[in-house]
Amino acid sequence: MxxxxxxxxxxxxxxxxxxxxxxxxxxxxxxxxxxxxxxxxxxxVELPPINSVKPPPSAPPSPQRHSSEQPRSAYEVLELTGLPTTEALRANDGTFNVNVLIKPRLQGTHLLRLWLDDQPYGQPGNVPILQLVNIDRGQHRLAVQVIDGDTVIQQSPTVTFTLQRMHKR
Incomplete structure (x- = not known):
């Protein structure tokens, strides 16, 4: 056999x-x-040997963090508040505020930057109340990032909301 x-x-x-x-x-x-x-x-016909590529050697595993450790400069809480998620947000002129819940407080040179529909919105700042102006009606995605210069330190979960604007005749 x-x-x-x-x-x-x-x-x-x-x-x-x-x-x-x-x-x-x-x-x-x-x-x-x-x-x-x-x-x-x-x-x-003499054929050249078959090409073969060896995978690169794998990097050694990074040291494991204990669950109680956090990366340096990480925030325990970073989220947007003040946005309805189950009903439309009414803002006839498209202007409204969102609040940033952040713990611990914003550190050193860190700033808050809004992301509206996957694009940066407005100027970064250190105030946890952010205003959006003249936003079009419809569904939008909003998140906030903590940045240090051009480096993103952390990003909040993205919130999807619908903005309702009434047009006056």
């Missing part, structure tokens, strides 16, 4: 290791085949 299995594997592997032949056909075209045609002078 073992010899039959090995013989079968050898037969399957033979086509992968087959020789390639180059020859000129009756019309003068160069042709390639795995079997030399009868009556035609064919030259064996």
């Amino acid at each position: 073992g010899r039959c299995f090995l013989f079968s594997l050898l037969l399957i592997a033979l086509p992968a290791a087959a020789q390639i032949y180059k020859y000129t056909d009756a019309d003068g075209n160069t042709a390639y085949s795995n079997q030399p045609p009868d009556g035609v002078k064919a030259q064996p």
Whole structure:
């Protein structure tokens, strides 16, 4: 049984290791085949070794943090408040405030920056009450980031809300 299995594997592997032949056909075209045609002078083609790429060595695992440890400058709480999520927010002129709940207080050179519909909105600041002005009606996504210069320290969960604006006639 073992010899039959090995013989079968050898037969399957033979086509992968087959020789390639180059020859000129009756019309003068160069042709390639795995079997030399009868009556035609064919030259064996030497193929380069098969390319293989080894995966890069994996980096050593980073040290595990204990669950009580936090990364430096992390905030325990960072979230937007004051936005209704189950009903539309009514703001006829599209202007409204959102509050940022942050614990501990904003540190050192850190600033708050709003993200409206996945784009930065307004100027970064250190006041946890932020105003949005002339926002179009419809559904929007809003988040707040704590930044230090160009570095994002932390981002709040994104809140999806619907803004309702009444047009006066």
